[in-house]
Amino acid sequence: MPPPALTAKLTEPEPAPPPYSDARTPKRRGIELTLLAGAVLISVLGHAYVGLAGGVSTSTSHYAAGLAVAALLAHLAVRIRAPYADPVLLPIAVLLNGLGLVFIERLDLATPGEAGAGDQLRWSGLGVGLFALVVFGLRDHRVLQRYAYLSVTAALALMLVPVFFPAVNGAHIWIRFAGLSFQPGEFAKILLAVFFASYLAANRTALALTGRRLFWKLRLLPGRVLGPILAIWLLSVGVLVLERDLGTSLLFFGLFVIMLFTATGRIGWIAVGLLLAALGAYAVGTLEPHVHSRVQDWMNPFASIDRGEGPGQLAQSLFAFAAGGLLGAGLGHGQSFLIGFAAKSDFVLATAGEELGLVGLTALLLLYGLLVSRGFRAGLALRDPFGRLLATGLASIVALQVFVIAGGVTGLIPLTGMAMPFLAQGGSSVVTNWIIVALLVRLSDSARGGGAGGPG
Amino acid sequence: MIRYIRWCAYFCVLLLAALLVNVARVQVWESAAYGANPANKRPAIERYAQPRGNLLVDGRPVTGSRDSGQLLRYERTYTDGPLYAPVTGFSSQTYGTSFVERAEDALLAGTDPGLSAFPLWYDLSRGRPGGGDAATTLRAAVQRAAYRGLGGRRGAAVALEPATGRILALVSSPSYDPGLLSGTGAKVKAAWARLNADPAKPMLNRALRETYPPGSTFKIVTAAAALDAGVVTDVDAPTRTPDPYPLPGTSTLLPNAGTGCEDASMAEAVQWSCNTVMAKVGVQVGLEGMVAAAERFGFNDEGLRVPSWVSRSNFDTDMSPDQLALSSIGQFNTRATPLQMAMVAAAVAHGGEIETPWLVDRTTRHGGGLVRRFAPRTLGRAMSTPTALRLQELMVKVVEEGTGRNAAIPGARVGGKTGTAQHGVGNAGTPYAWFIGWAAADGAPQPAVAVAVVVEDASAVRGDISGNGAAAPIARTMMEAALTGGPR
Numbered sequence: 001m002p003p004p005a006l007t008a009k010l011t012e013p014e015p016a017p018p019p020y021s022d023a024r025t026p027k028r029r030g031i032e033l034t035l036l037a038g039a040v041l042i043s044v045l046g047h048a049y050v051g052l053a054g055g056v057s058t059s060t061s062h063y064a065a066g067l068a069v070a071a072l073l074a075h076l077a078v079r080i081r082a083p084y085a086d087p088v089l090l091p092i093a094v095l096l097n098g099l100g101l102v103f104i105e106r107l108d109l110a111t112p113g114e115a116g117a118g119d120q121l122r123w124s125g126l127g128v129g130l131f132a133l134v135v136f137g138l139r140d141h142r143v144l145q146r147y148a149y150l151s152v153t154a155a156l157a158l159m160l161v162p163v164f165f166p167a168v169n170g171a172h173i174w175i176r177f178a179g180l181s182f183q184p185g186e187f188a189k190i191l192l193a194v195f196f197a198s199y200l201a202a203n204r205t206a207l208a209l210t211g212r213r214l215f216w217k218l219r220l221l222p223g224r225v226l227g228p229i230l231a232i233w234l235l236s237v238g239v240l241v242l243e244r245d246l247g248t249s250l251l252f253f254g255l256f257v258i259m260l261f262t263a264t265g266r267i268g269w270i271a272v273g274l275l276l277a278a279l280g281a282y283a284v285g286t287l288e289p290h291v292h293s294r295v296q297d298w299m300n301p302f303a304s305i306d307r308g309e310g311p312g313q314l315a316q317s318l319f320a321f322a323a324g325g326l327l328g329a330g331l332g333h334g335q336s337f338l339i340g341f342a343a344k345s346d347f348v349l350a351t352a353g354e355e356l357g358l359v360g361l362t363a364l365l366l367l368y369g370l371l372v373s374r375g376f377r378a379g380l381a382l383r384d385p386f387g388r389l390l391a392t393g394l395a396s397i398v399a400l401q402v403f404v405i406a407g408g409v410t411g412l413i414p415l416t417g418m419a420m421p422f423l424a425q426g427g428s429s430v431v432t433n434w435i436i437v438a439l440l441v442r443l444s445d446s447a448r449g450g451g452a453g454g455p456g
Numbered sequence: 457m458i459r460y461i462r463w464c465a466y467f468c469v470l471l472l473a474a475l476l477v478n479v480a481r482v483q484v485w486e487s488a489a490y491g492a493n494p495a496n497k498r499p500a501i502e503r504y505a506q507p508r509g510n511l512l513v514d515g516r517p518v519t520g521s522r523d524s525g526q527l528l529r530y531e532r533t534y535t536d537g538p539l540y541a542p543v544t545g546f547s548s549q550t551y552g553t554s555f556v557e558r559a560e561d562a563l564l565a566g567t568d569p570g571l572s573a574f575p576l577w578y579d580l581s582r583g584r585p586g587g588g589d590a591a592t593t594l595r596a597a598v599q600r601a602a603y604r605g606l607g608g609r610r611g612a613a614v615a616l617e618p619a620t621g622r623i624l625a626l627v628s629s630p631s632y633d634p635g636l637l638s639g640t641g642a643k644v645k646a647a648w649a650r651l652n653a654d655p656a657k658p659m660l661n662r663a664l665r666e667t668y669p670p671g672s673t674f675k676i677v678t679a680a681a682a683l684d685a686g687v688v689t690d691v692d693a694p695t696r697t698p699d700p701y702p703l704p705g706t707s708t709l710l711p712n713a714g715t716g717c718e719d720a721s722m723a724e725a726v727q728w729s730c731n732t733v734m735a736k737v738g739v740q741v742g743l744e745g746m747v748a749a750a751e752r753f754g755f756n757d758e759g760l761r762v763p764s765w766v767s768r769s770n771f772d773t774d775m776s777p778d779q780l781a782l783s784s785i786g787q788f789n790t791r792a793t794p795l796q797m798a799m800v801a802a803a804v805a806h807g808g809e810i811e812t813p814w815l816v817d818r819t820t821r822h823g824g825g826l827v828r829r830f831a832p833r834t835l836g837r838a839m840s841t842p843t844a845l846r847l848q849e850l851m852v853k854v855v856e857e858g859t860g861r862n863a864a865i866p867g868a869r870v871g872g873k874t875g876t877a878q879h880g881v882g883n884a885g886t887p888y889a890w891f892i893g894w895a896a897a898d899g900a901p902q903p904a905v906a907v908a909v910v911v912e913d914a915s916a917v918r919g920d921i922s923g924n925g926a927a928a929p930i931a932r933t934m935m936e937a938a939l940t941g942g943p944r
Contacts, residue, residue: 258467262460305495315495321482322490323498335498358483362476369472376465380458392461399468403475412478 028087029079035091036071043067043098046331050106053332063105066121067098070128077132081139082445086378089444092371093131093437096422097124097430099364102331103351104425107344110337116344116425123427127434134438141442145386148198155191156235158184163242185239185248186419186432189255189397190439196256197389199228200263204385207264232256244290246281247408247416251400253277258396259389285414298414313339313347317409320350321361328357344425346417349409365406368421372399375440381447391443394436497527504528504549509564509587509822511544511556513594519544524639532557537633539603542612542661543592543626543815545764546634550644555661556590556815557634559763563588563819563827570819570827586822593622593817593830597937602627602909605930610912612662612794615934618802618894618906620832621811623762624938625907626795632658664766667791668910671877672923673890674786675734676800679726679847680839681749682737691722691846701732703778710735710781713876726850727858729874731785738784739777746784747773752838754799754810755792762795762813769796786877797892798908800838804851804871805894805903808844810835851893860891862928865936869896869903872931874923886913891927895935905938907931 044064051060071094078085101124105117138144144151161184200207232252239249257273285295296303301314311319320336323329334354339347353361375395379388398421405424408415419429421436482490490496507521507530518540520533532547534540545555553561562568566587595615602613606629615625636647651659660666682688688695699718700709710731717730725733738746750756750771760766769792775783782788792800795813803810812833819827839847851871854860860872872893879888889911894903909927 258464262457262464265457265460302493302495305493311493311495315493318482318486319490319493319496319498321479322487323496324483325487326484335501338497353479353483358480361479361483365472365475365479369468372468373465376461376468379461385457388457388461392464396464396468399471403471406475407478410475410478410482412474 027083029075029083032078032085032087032090033075035087036075036094039091039095039098040064040068040071042095043102046099046102047105050102050109050332053106053330063101063121066125067094067101070094070125074128074131074135077135078441078445081135082441084445084448085441086374086444086448088370088374089437089441092367092374093422093434096364096367096371097127097434099352100348100420100423100425100430103348103423104344106332106355107337107348107351109332110335111343119427120425120430123430124434126427127431130431131434131438131441134435135441138439138442141387141390141439141446142384144194144390145198145201148195148202151191151198152195155188155195158188158191159235159239159243159248183419183426183428185243185245186426186428189248189251190394190432190435192252193255193259193390193393193397196259197386197393200259201385201389204263207260207266244288245417246284246291246294246414247404247418250277250281250404250416251397251418254400255393255396258400259393262392263385263389291414294416295414298408298411301411313342314409314411314415316340317347317350318411320347321353321410324354324357324361326358328353328355328360331355342417345419346405346415346424347409348424349406349420352423353410364423365402368398368402371437372396372402374444378440378444378447382443387443387446391440391447394440394443397436398433500528500549503565504530506530506566506586508532508547509566509589511540511560511564512589512591513540513599514596515591516596517589519547522638526640528640532635532638534633534635537635538631539599539627540594541631541634542628542663543594543623544634546637548634548637548644549640551637551648555764556592559761560590560816560819563590566822568827571821588819588821588827590819591817592815593617593624594626594815595624595938598625598905598934599627601625601933601937602930603629603631605909605933606911610656610662611910611927612666613907613909613930613934614663614794614798615905615907615938616798616802616811616813618806618903619811621802621813621835622817622830622832623795623813623815624905625934626663626815628660628662630656630658662910662912663794664762664764665793667767667769667793667796668888668890668912669790669877669879670786670792670797671875671888671890672729672731672734672786673797673800673873673875673892673908674784674790674792675726675729675875676804676847676851676873676892677750677753677755678734678738678741678746678784679722679850680753680804680843681741681746682722683843683846684749684839685741685745687737687740687745688722691850694719694721695725695733695736697730697733697736699730699732701735701781703735703781704739705776706778708778723850723853726847726873727853729859734785735781739781741784743773743775743777743780746780747771749839750790752836753803754796754835754838760813762815764815766795767793769793786875794908794910796908797890797910798906799835801871801873801892801894801908802906803838804844804847805896805906806844807841807902808839809837848894855893859924860893860928862924863891863893863932863935865895865932865939867898868935868939869898869900870894870932870935871903872928874928876923888912889923889926891923891931893928893931893935895939897939905935907934909934 047063048060074090104120108115108117257270261270284291297314304312316339336351336354337343352364372395375391379391382388401421404416405418405420407413419426421433510517510519518535521530522533524531528549543556545557547553547557564587566585571585571588598615602625608630611629613627632651637644696719700711702709712731714728717732720730720733755769755771758768772789779788783790799810812835814830818829848871855863855870855872859874863870863872875890877888892908894906896903909931911926
């Protein structure tokens, strides 16, 4: 049952958006279709080229048909149900997902017997299906605000379930069931973003203005409002300790701090949050052996070579990036499979770096940047606080995730097991990211004059 | 809230910038350092990703490549591995390369810029031209004759073309199959350990990298020094040498193996290998003259490449007269590689001039276009032409009626010199049997081949007769093969 405070907020009338007309706000669906055709073409050409380089006839025609049909389906969903949506979001998602499939196919050729492209294609299909379902089913994003506490309960449940399953590669973040492996933390991040947005939209006045003043501009919040914040912080550290998942807890905490700041605009809270995060990370980094070894690897990636044990994963990843140089070795001409078992998941960016070079990798990172910026733009254009916070949160999820994993595999920050959005092998990840894009499409449609507040 | 969303966006821009800067650091600034890390397998994978170019003998490849299906894809194979091992060396994914495989590695591996008309194209496209081929100067018939002649006994044999320096045969015995070392893994490691532990030292290249006391074959150098220095002007004049000859400044008497050396002429001394006469002549030439002569032949030279490096042959530069006397008959500290002694024979055969010995005739691209062609280079003049011609006559006599009759080839003009080198503490070791010589086809203006053969474990018959018995027949079959057998 949602507390009265939330519902009370909801019943307050939103300021009505100024009326839009088709004449003033172009829908730009034709542009989206053109960009989609380009994204599919680039991916299919990449797929064909990988097949040629591998000297094996691959199923490029199947791949091309699958990708084109998925793109068309998603486009139709947007055209029908979110005609004012940002025309760049969907093509970027298709391009990233398509390139991810190319990289996985390319690594499959180097490691026969561990094929992953087929599964990934099916998961991507499911993801696109869910995208269409969300775009179709969710007419107004503000409906989600009602399910704040349901969301957080579900998120907590999803995060806690893997604790009861055996660890995989040292981390309790998977559920293995009926031959499928599944990472519930991926879904939890959307649910948490919904909860944060809802909670902060409802309480932001209290957070921003109340509380006893401590010193300077820092105010102690009343326990009623402070409670959930501390709970979330403890939760993120708890997840980290129980599941040995530095990445997810970092993501949740970063997400919370960003959304808190967006809602209140109080730098002091950011400072407190970062301080608490640093303390928690330091404690876990020194006390928890799994995390500690990651930090050691980061500080000296070549230590295992000096010990005569050969290069570790991070060293192999750095070698792969370095081998790419400025222009890359060319699709299918790299040796990033040397990274080993996580080459297709956590380290898929190393394949991009080696085979496309700094030029290609920069383009790829800028694609993510564009996706994130379009999320923020939707947030800026929206008028309801919940929508703004949700758009900011979803964009921040993508941004933080890209930074944490890309920074990890290139040695900028300690490595954490996370999936590069759309690019990496992993069913739950690709499905989750399609839902994020679907929500951003819905939000941008509302922002640019579609569904929310309008008729329907 | 709008302002704070913008701030969040700026923060994300900051994260993106940090990522891009770091990626540029790894991919541009640190790229070379990471690429050169010995734990990085990429250079090796790239190196073995295509078949290696081949080494040719008589135009036919004696090497090949095998697709191993491993990460390091192509492994080296050898046809007649043990026969050509002293020339080819090995090309191992575990232990690197040796000899011509090493000297021509860039060409064979396909990295030589000469392999491409547009090297920059390969830099840009990241592709590589196929490995080029290297044609050796060897002649299979001569090589095979030498290998069969040694028959697994410890020793070495070298044949040269005196006019050009082309090495026609280079054999070390016993030999090994370099193909055993080609790949990676436990089998290769075991073969490496076994070959290195073998007391017969099959991987030692005795023709280029082992020095032996040259014994009486060195008397050709001493004779050349005496004739050029004018110490001996008439090779048929008696030399007034006692038999035995007391080494100057000592009471040690130097004996001869045979009889008839007392007061012998230089011609007789060469023909019957008189220690006494040549020791005395060496002392008469003097230390300075002997050192200069030996160095003109190539002794004390550390810089010889064929194109693999060759061990330095030694003639001491600071000796007492009695040591000089012993050195002049190829004993004391005088040591020579078989190649060095083949060069001595070749110098006589080529009118006193020594051509740089060389193993790679020409290199070609994978398709056949020429990359480089061997051009003969003069190493220096060892003696005057008249001296060389006079020594040719003396060496012919050795084969026709002297100690080297086993080297005679019917219908050919053959010159030679036998040697038995004593070694070991108190000369206790089984003496090394030597033969150096040259042969010219009947009516040919100059000799077409010069050879040197050394057999370590010669039969226990002491004296010069063992050079004739063990080494001369091998030299004869080699010279026969060079004069008649097999196409060029």
